[in-house]
Amino acid sequence: MEPPGWSHVRWWSILALVFTVQLALIFWLGARGPVYAGRTAVVPTLRIAGPAFEEVLALNDPTLFALPHKQGFAGPAWLTLPHFEADPFVWSEPPRWLNLPLEQLGAVFRNYIATNQFNPPEAPSRFQPAFDSRMISTSLDLAQQSKLRLTGGLITRSLVTPVVLTSWTNSEILTNSVIQVLVGGDGRPVSVTLLSGSGSKEADQEALQQAVRARLSPAVSTSRKSGDNLVWGQMIFEWHTVPPSTNTPATSL
Numbered sequence: 001m002e003p004p005g006w007s008h009v010r011w012w013s014i015l016a017l018v019f020t021v022q023l024a025l026i027f028w029l030g031a032r033g034p035v036y037a038g039r040t041a042v043v044p045t046l047r048i049a050g051p052a053f054e055e056v057l058a059l060n061d062p063t064l065f066a067l068p069h070k071q072g073f074a075g076p077a078w079l080t081l082p083h084f085e086a087d088p089f090v091w092s093e094p095p096r097w098l099n100l101p102l103e104q105l106g107a108v109f110r111n112y113i114a115t116n117q118f119n120p121p122e123a124p125s126r127f128q129p130a131f132d133s134r135m136i137s138t139s140l141d142l143a144q145q146s147k148l149r150l151t152g153g154l155i156t157r158s159l160v161t162p163v164v165l166t167s168w169t170n171s172e173i174l175t176n177s178v179i180q181v182l183v184g185g186d187g188r189p190v191s192v193t194l195l196s197g198s199g200s201k202e203a204d205q206e207a208l209q210q211a212v213r214a215r216l217s218p219a220v221s222t223s224r225k226s227g228d229n230l231v232w233g234q235m236i237f238e239w240h241t242v243p244p245s246t247n248t249p250a251t252s253l
Contacts, residue, residue, distance in 0.1 A: 210235075
């Protein structure tokens, strides 16, 4: 019969016992005193010197790879400054005098004189007014009598009663008297209003009276409504102005 194998508990117990024995031996046999650094003895050393071994000696420099160095990969770009010689641009040339052709002196002026004509300037002529033999009339071309003119809706109506207008004596020319008139269907004025004066109160009052007394032809419309036959228009009185007399009686001595 085969002997039975070890159980897992037995195996873990043996391993824990071996690990504990090893730790006990380490702490028991280990040194407990302070650790001192060993002293190196001063001995002579040999180093290679000379220009032929500069690259080899540069490898012993501790800053070769830690800091920018002339012998590093970027030494020529960072620490080797190129030398530029100052060469200022100063240009000089000996003077080259132009030849003076004596035969061409004054040729441009002679050509200008030959191709241009110079006449003396003409004296400014004095202004002579033109004589007009036509006779100038001393009288103003104005109307010789007052007139009445109808405008607006009154053009279709004709005056039934004659209107006699007088001339006015004034030192200044009178303008027109404009009367706005509302005429009914029977031709009688319903409303009379002075729109623009002539400059004389007497003339304007005369125009209002003539407009009130004026009678126009009745309306042709057959409408029975009184409002349909009303017509608005203007009576313009164009006054004839006579200047006042300036003759004064002679005084006897």
